[in-house]
Structures are given as C-alpha cells and as structure tokens.
Amino acid sequence: MKQLKIFLVLFFAFYLVSCNKEETQPTGVGDALIVTKKIGANTVYGVSFYAYTFNVFKTVKVVNNAAPDKTYTLKANQNYTTNFYYETPDAEFSTTKPVTGTYTFSAVFDNDATSDFLDVLTDQALAVPVIEKCEYNTTKEMLEISWADLADADSYAINIYDGPTVVFGSVELANTVKAYSISANGGGWLNGFSPVKGKTYQVKVLAFLYESTGNSYNVQATSVGESSAVWGE
Numbered sequence: 001m002k003q004l005k006i007f008l009v010l011f012f013a014f015y016l017v018s019c020n021k022e023e024t025q026p027t028g029v030g031d032a033l034i035v036t037k038k039i040g041a042n043t044v045y046g047v048s049f050y051a052y053t054f055n056v057f058k059t060v061k062v063v064n065n066a067a068p069d070k071t072y073t074l075k076a077n078q079n080y081t082t083n084f085y086y087e088t089p090d091a092e093f094s095t096t097k098p099v100t101g102t103y104t105f106s107a108v109f110d111n112d113a114t115s116d117f118l119d120v121l122t123d124q125a126l127a128v129p130v131i132e133k134c135e136y137n138t139t140k141e142m143l144e145i146s147w148a149d150l151a152d153a154d155s156y157a158i159n160i161y162d163g164p165t166v167v168f169g170s171v172e173l174a175n176t177v178k179a180y181s182i183s184a185n186g187g188g189w190l191n192g193f194s195p196v197k198g199k200t201y202q203v204k205v206l207a208f209l210y211e212s213t214g215n216s217y218n219v220q221a222t223s224v225g226e227s228s229a230v231w232g233e
Helices: 002-017
Strands: 028-039 040-053 057-064 068-075 075-077 081-086 101-109 113-119 131-135 141-148 153-160 164-170 179-182 199-212 219-230
Touching: 002 040, 028 057, 028 101, 028 113, 040 057, 057 081, 131 199, 131 219, 141 153, 141 199, 141 219, 153 179
Parallel strands: 028 219
Antiparallel strands: 028 040, 040 081, 057 068, 057 101, 075 081, 101 113, 131 141, 141 179, 153 164, 153 199, 199 219
C-alpha cells in the first residue's frame, strides 16, 4: 500500500503549512485510517498510520487506547525524517476491520523532546472501486481509465506501477470524476521515467473517505481497485 502515503504527504503538506513553524515545542500530526482492498476473491482490511512534523522525528509509536497491548512502530518514509508511516503487510490483512477508537501517536524528536497527538478511527470503510475500463487508446495515444461511482468516496487518485515502483501519480480528483486519461508526455510521471510501448503496467484507482471534518487533511479510510494495461497497444 505504499502508493497511499504519496497522496497523504500531499494532503498533509497543506495542513502543516498552516501551522506555526516557529513553535519551540516540537509537535506533529497523525492520521489513522482503514485500508480496503481485494486479495483473491476476498475483501480484506488493514490499518495505516501516518505522522508528520515540521521538526525531525527520531521515533514514532502508535497505540489504540482501547487495545493498549498492541503497539505499532512507524518508520521514516525513505529518508524523510519529517514523515513516518506504518502500513499493514499484505499477509496481515483480514476480513475483520481494524480496532476502532482513539489512537495515540507518541513521538520522540531529534532533540529528545516528546509529544503525543491523537486521531480517532471509526469503523467506516470504503468499498473497493470497480474499474470499468483500463486500456490504451492508440488513436489518442493515451491510457484511458474509468470506474463506477463509489458511494461515500470524497476523492480519487490514480497510480501506475512498474513492478514495485510507483511511476505515475495523479493529482487528487474530485468525487465527481469517474474517468481519467494519461499520456506519455503529460504530468505526474516519476522524474526521468517514460512508459515503454508493449510493456504491461499495474494501474490502481484509489478512493478516499475523509473524516467528519470534511477535508483531505484527515482521512478516515481508503480503498484500492487494481487492473493492468499494456502501454501503446
């Protein structure tokens, strides 16, 4: 589910810019969310955590106040020490939804200061997006993707994978958008990457459900629909 954090980084960037950068006490913001996807014929669920700061994290751990025996240890997103995350491994996804309640993020910063911040996770999850079309239009020279309307989704995004690597990421799309086209020379591609004619890529449609605050700074749930497409054919 590593594609998810790419978009959440963008979401939280807007939030963090609004914070006071001059605060002497390091602090952060955290988000807990339910992830829904298909593994085989089963709809399964996991949980993801994201923590962000203007400072530098040393460690971040998360505990559900209703189930304190389970501790989640977050790690840095690549080399970004301002952005830590945890995503449920595929083998640990379950047909049972994650435990709801208040999750406490306990952060230690590079100066050994500490801070706790909270996020509430409800049991509301999103169904998996149904991709209706995912094929390359040779006349228009574009990959065309469309999907069915998904109740409760507040926004969407598209990712393309080359093996394990995310090589394309769309902007956040309004929940009224149900189709998206991608060209080789358009924006969103990984720097220096060009799709190869005749190669098969994995395409993911991500749906997002915001928390009750009603904006993309706080995500309650996400779901992922998957397909594949041969570029240029």
